[in-house]
Amino acid sequence: GNSVTQMEGPVTLSEEAFLTINCTYTATGYPSLFWYVQYPGEGLQLLLKATKADDKGSNKGFEATYRKETTSFHLEKGSVQVSDSAVYFCALSDQRRNSSYKLIFGSGTRLLVRP
Amino acid sequence: GAVVSQHPSRVICKSGTSVKIECRSLDFQATTMFWYRQFPKQSLMLMATSNEGSKATYEQGVEKDKFLINHASLTLSTLTVTSAHPEDSSFYICSANPQSGWDQETQYFGPGTRLLVL
Numbered sequence: 001g002n003s004v005t006q007m008e009g010p011v012t013l014s015e016e017a018f019l020t021i022n023c024t025y026t027a028t029g030y031p032s033l034f035w036y037v038q039y040p041g042e043g044l045q046l047l048l049k050a051t052k053a054d055d056k057g058s059n060k061g062f063e064a065t066y067r068k069e070t071t072s073f074h075l076e077k078g079s080v081q082v083s084d085s086a087v088y089f090c091a092l093s094d095q096r097r098n099s100s101y102k103l104i105f106g107s108g109t110r111l112l113v114r115p
Numbered sequence: 116g117a118v119v120s121q122h123p124s125r126v127i128c129k130s131g132t133s134v135k136i137e138c139r140s141l142d143f144q145a146t147t148m149f150w151y152r153q154f155p156k157q158s159l160m161l162m163a164t165s166n167e168g169s170k171a172t173y174e175q176g177v178e179k180d181k182f183l184i185n186h187a188s189l190t191l192s193t194l195t196v197t198s199a200h201p202e203d204s205s206f207y208i209c210s211a212n213p214q215s216g217w218d219q220e221t222q223y224f225g226p227g228t229r230l231l232v233l
Contacts, residue, residue: 034221036224041229043119043121043208043225043226043227044210046224049221051220089158089159093220103149103161103210105158105159106158110156
């Protein structure tokens, strides 16, 4: 079945450091890929998405490129801020027979950015 | 846009009582809503898919008589935890797929409801 694997956290960085959070997936077909972010005590917010191979999703300085050849969707940011501290979830969509989309999540990676 | 609300945000109840959690899509209609459970420092576990006008689809291992789901309209789904026990204490999050007008493949999440059963 479809699955998502993320690097284990926590990831601790100093402010302005470069961030990479690895995500790889296993899927039949061509699912869309997502990054969601969860701040403490809150629900998930969509950070970015990509719908096909070589697409790059970007938002708030974060980027991720849909790499079909390596089945990856790594999240990157050039310069992190303290406010980026959160848990990041990689996910893929799995379309069901009734046309709804089930999300399959990775385990989440906690990012802590120190001043 | 594409806002999903949950109510209540936090609830404390006694063991044996039932608790109802509401999930509303505020600016779009959602044929499908999802209910997740999240344990501390863990990922989201899909509990069930709520379909407007039909029975919910439960994931394997989730008791349908314990977690009652009603999707009464295109903007409201409710999750009722019946006869709650301390082991039901958790963070419950809902999400919704827009029917139209928004990205129909993206799930938009509510802020979550923290349930504590004493």
